Amino acid sequence: MDRDYFYTESMTVGYQGVPLIKDIAIGLKKGEILTLIGPNGAGKTTILKSLIRQLKPIKGVAVLDGVKTETMNGRTFARKLSVVLTERIHPEMMSCRDVVATGRYPYTGKFGILSKEDEAIVDASIRLVHIEALSERDFTKISDGQRQRVMLARALCQQPDVLVLDEPTSFLDVRYKLEFLSVLQEMARKEKLTVMMSLHELDLAERISDKIVCVRGDHVDRFGTPEEIFTGSYISELYGMTVGSYDAGTGEVELQPVHGEPRVFVIAGNGTGKAVFRRLQRKGIPFAAGILWENDLDYPSAKALAEAVVSVAPFGKVSEAHLMQAKKWIDACDHVIAALDLSTAGETAMCFETLCDYAKAQGKI
């Protein structure tokens, strides 16, 4: 088996000699992206701090490219690994370009004068992160999200082999979240940059990571590929979710369902029901839904929010029994909502027409 480019050996981390997370054994290859997920306060930042030598591990070591990180001198380590942290900085009278240029620190001479080559690298990093427009602005006068991108450019300017980021996307809007992560992905692919970060956005973590570390309690609960992690109800367990739900298949979250005797029956399918389910949830009305195939777009949210769902196995056939069940719910409810546009439904959806007619006959539509 190939040795990992970066790995930890039975590392225990914590503050003031008090272990917080024990026996961490994680590793990744050059050019891979590793993401730490886990509930607030689980110790993701503590682990990252220990990996970047801001915090001395209580036990065990981290090995980078075959060398124990603790044995490297500051300058060598700085050339190999750079960081984007949550710590706010308040540089005085510095333009964003000046801030990016501080990434050249481990390469410049005694007085930190930038050479032409250094300047070129600074410009290249600025282009890479698309912050040309910010470069002459005062760093303290831009938004948090913009600052985060400047700090990424700064970290890349350090020309590291490994980049460590602590919740880098927290302040970014959706466009910049994607742009930010795309830069990381591109650098990982093209420059073989190895990336380790913590993320709160599970959907993004699932998409970008080669490896995922789940931190829970005093240990690393799971370590593996996204496919291994995002299964079944594991995420809900990891975060100890007691309110609402998370669907591993779609990555969608739903608020807490409204319980009680269903008052509305929703005929939905093909993604038309979600909005209706959520509106009913907001109004606090318990409802039932059907008939839904279990591989329908609407099924996960129906399952999470509806009091009852009349469902059919994936690609299965709607039987008389299913129809009977649905009709029973229609009888019990005061209203029926047909979210589905019947004119666009295919042949297998004939059952919906039957249900609609049945509801109309009772004057519930």
Added chain:
Amino acid sequence: MKNKRFGAAFMILGGLLMISLILNICIGSVNVPLKDIPGIFLKTGANETYRDIVLNIRFPRALAAAILGGGLALSGYLLQTFFHNPIAGPFTLGISSGAKLVVALVMVASLGNALKLSSWVMIIAAFAGAMVCMGFVILMSGVIDQMAMLIVSGVMIGYICSAVTDFIVTFADDADIVNLHNWSKGSFSGMTWENVKVMAVVTGIAAIGVFMMSKPVSAYEMGESYARNMGLNVRVFRILLVLLSSILAACVTAFAGPVSFVGIAVPHLVKKLLGTSRPILLIPACFLGGSVFCLVCDLLARTLFAPTELSISTVTAVFGAPAVIYIMIHRRKEKAV
């Protein structure tokens, strides 16, 4: 474009330094005509009285003001960097007062023994006092993370030390104590060439040390975590920072007593003048700025109500305090944006 501004700023500071040096030499109870100055320095038959006044009194005094002013400004700059606090300075953190207290103690103790104190003894005493107060302030900063409270505690330490010093001065009622009294209020008067030599050596070495640290200072300004990631040994750096700022503050206090506001005001004024916070430019500019500031203030202290001489802190406070207030208000506004 920026480089032009830096060049201009240094020209202005250098020019001001020359002008204020010359003014300090020429102006006084006896005005020395400007045309006589070259003659005095070249020893080519100038007026004997003028020569005596310039070479033995005014020139050493002016040099002392320039050197100590520069040292004070640098010390303030380092402390502001260390505490990430714009109004930190040797005076606000009580370091000057601590140095003053120990120097006063040593002076009183040795006056009894009729010992003439050398400049070195004074500096060492001042350094000891500065380190004690500095240590206390650092301990406090570990306990209180609110910067305003840190300054308050520093000011309190300063008052306590000043009170004890005044107590000592009051009760050590001796004829020789007049000097001590003058000194404890802060003054550049009575500087000998021996004094100037010693302060030039100490301040010079410390200032060069500070300049050599301009790269790490720039890293430290990015916050400790980032500085560490850039390869800076933060612990060693912080110790050096404390030592150098204490040496500079101690040197000033040993010779001139406590001088207020220079340490806070000058670094900010210089930053505004240069329009940058790059340490490699700011450090020499701070030194020059501090020199000019103290020279001008000393000139005013001497001449404004001549023959009565004001204490130097009176004058520096008049100019320094409004500058500090202006800066604080201005920063508020910037932050509000």
